[in-house]
Amino acid sequence: MKKNFLSLLAAGIMLFASVQTGTADNSADNRQLAETILNDKSFDEVVVLAQKLLSKGFNAGSGYSQVWCRDMNTFIEAALDVVPHKDVREALLLFFALQQPNGETIDGYVTKDQFNWGDDHAYYSGLAPNHVAFKNTVETDQETSTIQALAKYIRKTGDRQILQQKVGDRTVTERIHDMISFLLKEKYSGKYGLIYGATTADWGDVQPHSDDVVDINKDTRFAIDVYDNAMLIIALDDMREMGIATKDDMKLRRSIAKNVRKYLWDKKRQKIRPHMYLGESPIPADFNEEEVYYHGGTAIAIEAGLLSKREIATVNRTMLRNVKASGMPSIGLTIYPVYPKGFFHGGMADAYVYQNGGDWTWFGGRMIQQLIRNGYVREAYDEVRPMIDRVVKNQDFYEWYGPGNKPSGSGAFKGLAGVLVKAIEMFREWSKNKR
Numbered sequence: 001m002k003k004n005f006l007s008l009l010a011a012g013i014m015l016f017a018s019v020q021t022g023t024a025d026n027s028a029d030n031r032q033l034a035e036t037i038l039n040d041k042s043f044d045e046v047v048v049l050a051q052k053l054l055s056k057g058f059n060a061g062s063g064y065s066q067v068w069c070r071d072m073n074t075f076i077e078a079a080l081d082v083v084p085h086k087d088v089r090e091a092l093l094l095f096f097a098l099q100q101p102n103g104e105t106i107d108g109y110v111t112k113d114q115f116n117w118g119d120d121h122a123y124y125s126g127l128a129p130n131h132v133a134f135k136n137t138v139e140t141d142q143e144t145s146t147i148q149a150l151a152k153y154i155r156k157t158g159d160r161q162i163l164q165q166k167v168g169d170r171t172v173t174e175r176i177h178d179m180i181s182f183l184l185k186e187k188y189s190g191k192y193g194l195i196y197g198a199t200t201a202d203w204g205d206v207q208p209h210s211d212d213v214v215d216i217n218k219d220t221r222f223a224i225d226v227y228d229n230a231m232l233i234i235a236l237d238d239m240r241e242m243g244i245a246t247k248d249d250m251k252l253r254r255s256i257a258k259n260v261r262k263y264l265w266d267k268k269r270q271k272i273r274p275h276m277y278l279g280e281s282p283i284p285a286d287f288n289e290e291e292v293y294y295h296g297g298t299a300i301a302i303e304a305g306l307l308s309k310r311e312i313a314t315v316n317r318t319m320l321r322n323v324k325a326s327g328m329p330s331i332g333l334t335i336y337p338v339y340p341k342g343f344f345h346g347g348m349a350d351a352y353v354y355q356n357g358g359d360w361t362w363f364g365g366r367m368i369q370q371l372i373r374n375g376y377v378r379e380a381y382d383e384v385r386p387m388i389d390r391v392v393k394n395q396d397f398y399e400w401y402g403p404g405n406k407p408s409g410s411g412a413f414k415g416l417a418g419v420l421v422k423a424i425e426m427f428r429e430w431s432k433n434k435r
Contacts, residue, residue, distance in 0.1 A: 027434075033378055034431035042388050043424045050417035053397065055082040058091045060108075061399060063410030065116075066134070068108035069095055069142055073149040074362065075418025080156045089162060092153055095146050096167040096175050097127040103178030104186075105142040106133035121215060127168050136205040136214035138198035140187050143179035144231040150176075151238035163244060173244045180249065183232065189224060189278060193259040195232055196224045199275060199282055201344070202294040202335050203227040203363065204355035208282055208344045221282040223275040226264050227297035229256050230304035237304075260306055266290070270314050272298055274335075284340060293322055293336050296363035302370040312374050319367070320383070328352060329405045330386040332364025358400040358408065361387045365419030372426045384423060391420065 037043070058079070060071040072079075072091070080088055098106050106123050115122070115132040123133035135142060150172070154160055163173045170178070187195045198207045199221045210219040236253040239245040264273045274292045275281075283289045298315050301307055307315065322336035323329075338357035342349050348356045364387060371380035390405055391397055397416040399409030 029378075030434045033381065034434035037381060037427045037431040038435075042392050043427070046388055046391050046420055047424055049391065049395065050078060050397070050421045051082045053412055053417050054079045054414060056412075058088075058414075060415065061397075061410035061413040063399070065114045066108040066110050067091060067094075069105065069149060070107070070139075070145040071415040073145040073152070074366075074415040075421075076149050076152050077156055078418045078421040079414075080153070085157050085159070088153060089157075089159065092146075092150060093162075093165065093167060093172075094128055094131060095149075096172055098123060098125045098131060098133040099167075099175055099178070100125075102186075103143075103175075103180075103182030104135075105146050105179055105182075107135040107139070107142050109133040137216045138200055138207045138214055138220065139205045140183070140195055140197035140228040141203070141231045143183055144228075144235040147176055147179065147235040148231070148238055151235075151242055154242060160242075163242060176239065176244060177246075180236075180252075184252075187228075192224060192263055192276065193255050194224045194229050194263065194276075195256075196222050196278060197228055199223045199277075200225075201339065201348070201355040202274075203296040203300070204334070206344060206348055206355055208339070211345055213345060221280065222278040224263070224278070225275055225297060226260060226272045226294065226301050226306075229260050229264075230297065230300040230306060233257055233260075233304040233306070234300070257304070257306060260301070265306075270311065271318065272301060284343070287340050287343075291337060292339070293318060295319055295322070295331060295333055295335065295367065296360070299363055299367035299370055302374070303366065309374055312370070313376065316367075316371060316376065316379060316383075326352070326357065327403060328357070328359045329390070329401055330359055330361070330364050331367055331383055332359040332361045332387065332401070334358055334360055334363070352403050354400065354409070358402060359405075360400045360416075361391075361397075362399070362413070362415045362419060365416065365423050368423045369419070369426055372423065372430060377427070377430055380423075381427065384420075384427075387420065391416075 054075060058067045058072060059065055060068045094109055098109055109131045111130055112132055119134055123135060165172050167175060183195055189196050198216055200207055206213045207220060210217060233253055233256055236245060236249050239249055263276055266273050271293055274289050274294055302312055319331045323331055323333055326333055326336050334355050335357055338351045344356055347353045351357055368380045368384045394407055396411045397413045398407035398411055399413040402408045
């Protein structure tokens, strides 16, 4: 009798734990959800719209003539379904051709005849004489975005030969290691064992207190955030998968992960700290930045394996509360609460504009992917609905959305299309295994 009681108690504890972490095996419910997903015609419509858009080249959107590495990283897989692989290969190799002698990677490029905006910091390379490159230097994700995009290309095409492709006098593999060396030399804090960049809102590329919002200057305040470091972890994992990571690379990966948890995970609040400043803080004395929740950086931290399954459930619940409190449409909400009026210059000086609280499916879709990957498929399906529905309604992929689901920024935004296509593929793969 005692043995039976203990067995029942253990089973009850296991069931309680599974319910708490969202992993209860409810086969009937899963089969019903799988059928709903596989019969969702709105998914079909979004994929058709996305494939039509992605067949039209690699520029980021209708408002951008440039090809950006961080954008391409999020649509390269979907683009490979509709664009000749050789064209994608050539577009990727241009990032390596435009890499600078110190290993620095550019944000993006255009052909010289398309270079029609004022930029005193343009980048050039004799290996790509017909192109002009640019970089928003407040960011620290260009190297890691390029490495991740290459890994996705290889994963999808099997073209491992590209790793030994010579670009100038160096192979792609050697150039990847140059990228990591650049980050460690120019963007690494020895005190904290993490990489840093300028202060921005979450994953954004706009700094406060300056009219020159995208370039490091005298007004820049340097800070460590989770987005940059999570992106580095993912890139190092990709290097390991590609078979080009060294022991030092893997040591760095473990160190970055450990220090993110040590310095950026707020255990009391069960959230990621927005910034850790390397010098004077730019935050007004009457604003508590520790309360600010970074949705996008949190999603990338999950992708990097930095949060436990229970923590993922916790942060997702917080995101939903933030959406409700803000009145914004989806968990694509960049940050909450937003920074005070005037903290950023220009349009971002106001609340729920651009990266100061705008709703970006580009990152919300990546949170959906992580929910699916970690077994929270019902939550993911419920939370992706506003993202899917507005694409269907507008018949377009808008860069971001303001209050009231107002389409804003560039139309035909390919990064958004790419993350939704990948999420839909993940939904369908899960569903096929549950029927």
